[in-house]
Each structure stands twice: as structure tokens, then as C-alpha cells.
Amino acid sequence: MYQTTYHRASSVDEAASLFGKSSEAKFLAGGQTLLPVMKQRLAGPSDVIDLSKIKDMIGVEAAGDTLTIKAATPHYDVATSDAAKKAIPALAYLASLIGDPAVRYRGTIGGSIANNDPAADYPAALLALGATVKTNKRSIPAEDFFQGLFTTALEDGEIITAVSFPVPAKAGYAKMRHPASRFALTAVFVAQTKSGEIRVAATGASQSGVMRVGAIEAALKANWSPSAIDSVSIPASGLLSDIHGTSEYRANLVKVMAQRAVAAAG
């Protein structure tokens, strides 16, 4: 790891001000991605600003038809949160599939979405549920937030403070896990909003990162059942292809995971 200077922020304002005073700072939440990247010297920030001890940034709250997860909440807390399990069980289930238990104690939702790994879990949930990303400057709809591989709408120094999820009528998540990295080889989140809209998002599949799957949304709108997806054809073009799976394999996984997600949603 290159030399760096560690700062622990006690408030969002302090974190923003520390960022302004540094030459090439990075925000550090759980560090389960940033630290491995720094250890490989693929990143060498002059300063790291730890957000994980900011009390206002930790917690899960349900109010009316909205579930809010503050940005520095670890995956373990989401997976075991009574509020999350009651409001959006598929989201708590998704959190329980990230990494392994030790990673889930440290990794956070804010860190995951700020990094926007094309195979990360949370981006699929945000996109399918129509969530809103709250930052210290503004609110950003999930549609606008994710902008391709490892790219988001965040400006330099902008800090994610929370994510708000509208509580859906139904939702389900199904994931084919890579057995070593535990990232999604492909995973699909399906949701039926309270107003009847069907939204389906796939992660781990597209070369452009998390994506909506319009063909499956249309099939489910006509008939909300796993079998409705049987006749859908997902084109392999634009999908990821690597030693773990070809784009054709992933195209099929999008269908199969969507079917399992619908079955799980009920």
C-alpha cells in the first residue's frame, strides 16, 4: 500500500471539510473494497477519510411507505434489521448474501453503491425498487445515480448519507454467487410497486453495470409468474464474458434468476 494519511470524521460536515483540505482524498466506509484496491496499489489516495464512526450515518428506519438505510450501515445490520425484514424482506435477504460474515460486519451500503461494482448486489435493489440516494448536497434517483462501470453521479467530495426505498407490494432477489469472490455471477431483483409498476434489475450481467430488463418487465406485467419469463429472449450482446461465464451463459442466468426471484417474491 502507498503512504496515506488516515482521518476519522465525527460528522458529515467534518468529513466534507477534510476532503476539501486534501489533495487526493478518498472516503473510507467499511473498507472491504477500497482497502484491497489500495493494497494492490491500484489506488493511492493521499488521505482516507473514515465515515464509519459518524453516528448520524448508521441505522435502518421505517416510516410510512419508506425504508431508509443510512449510508454507513453495515450489511449485517441490514440483514438482521427487524424494520428491513418487515418492510422489504428481499432487501434484508440481499444483504445476507454479500461477501461472508466478516465482510458483512464491515461493508456498508454507501460504500457499495459509491463503488458501483458491476457485480455488486445493492445496485440491483436500488434500481428495481426505484430508490433515492441522499447525499450531503442533494437527492439522486437510482436511475440517474448509476452511470456505468464503477461510475456514479457523485461529484468530487460528495458524501452519500442514506438511501430511501419505497416499500413495494412485492419483491424478490435471486443470485448466482461466484463461489470464491461471492460477487454475483448474475443476480436479479424484481419488484412490483404499490402502484402496480413492475421493475426488474440485473447485476453482474451487463458490460455497462446494473441494468433494467425491459423484456422481463413486460412479460411480468402481462402475467406475474415465473413461467411468464419462459418465452423471453435476452440478447447476449453487451453482456459480460469472462473465464467464469460467457455472455450467452449470463443471458440465460438473467432469465433463470428472474424466475427464481419472482418465485421468491410470491
Next chain:
Amino acid sequence: MSTVKLTVNGKAVSVDVEDRTLLVHVLRDHLNLTGTHVGCDTSQCGACVVHMDGKAVKSCTMLAGQADGSSVTTIEGIAKGDELHPMQAAFRDNHGLQCGYCTPGMIMSAIDIVQRHHSQGSGGQLDEATVRQELEGNICRCTGYHNIVKAVLDAAGRMKVAQAAE
């Protein structure tokens, strides 16, 4: 350089380290607690697992500064004198190790699993499938896991008895 203050295995310690220093290197190189291992160094193998404020974490994926002010327990801190922790005893009795390299991390993760299930009110009734699933962040290249899982289930029973006796 920063001063990092920790409570390690019940003892207050203070070390002056570069900010880029990982927790595992403070434990091994500064405190000579070499029971905690570095295996893959990529957060996948779990040989470096220690407890920080009661939770199992990968000490190769934490800066020492992130742990400042925390209480850390390593494999050296779980036995009571000459009396092995029930998890250590169960690993020995069930032949849950061969080369032993992964064992400290396995034991620290396994204690966390048992404690978590005790506190979640499942009465510590861990089943084999749950243990196998929750040990996914610890890799062993010798045993084939079978005796490790047996050891964890055995220890879950012993720890429940020990907890009831307290």
C-alpha cells in the same frame, strides 16, 4: 505516523505506526501476536480473522487506525490460562486441523458464529448446513472441512453448557 490505542486480549496497548499499517501487522509485527495469520491477503481466506468489539473481522482488511479505541481479541486471548477455550478443545478432539494455518481464523470465526446464534435466541441449535454456510469466509486447503464442521457443532454444545453454568 499515528498513535493507535487498542485493548488487545484485555491489555491496553499503544503503538506508533504509519497510517497505512493494517491491523494484522500491528498484531503480528508490533505486538508479536503471531497466531493471527496472513493467508491470501485479499480478504478471501479468513486466516487473519480476529474479534473487534465482539465481532469477527478480517484484520488484513482494516487499517490499524480504523481499530483505534477498539477492543481486539486474538487467538492468543481466548484460553483461560492452561484451559483451552471450548472451541479450541473441540478442534483438537475432532481433529479439526491438519497443517493448522487456517485454524486461528477458523476458531475466531466459529466462536462468532456460535455466539451470534446463541444471542439470536435460536438456543444455539446450530445445524450443519448453517455452520458450513457461515464458515464461507474461511478457507482450509487440508481438511475438506468435515471435521471442522464437526468441531464447531461440538463446541456449540459445550459453549451452551458453559454459558448455562455461568
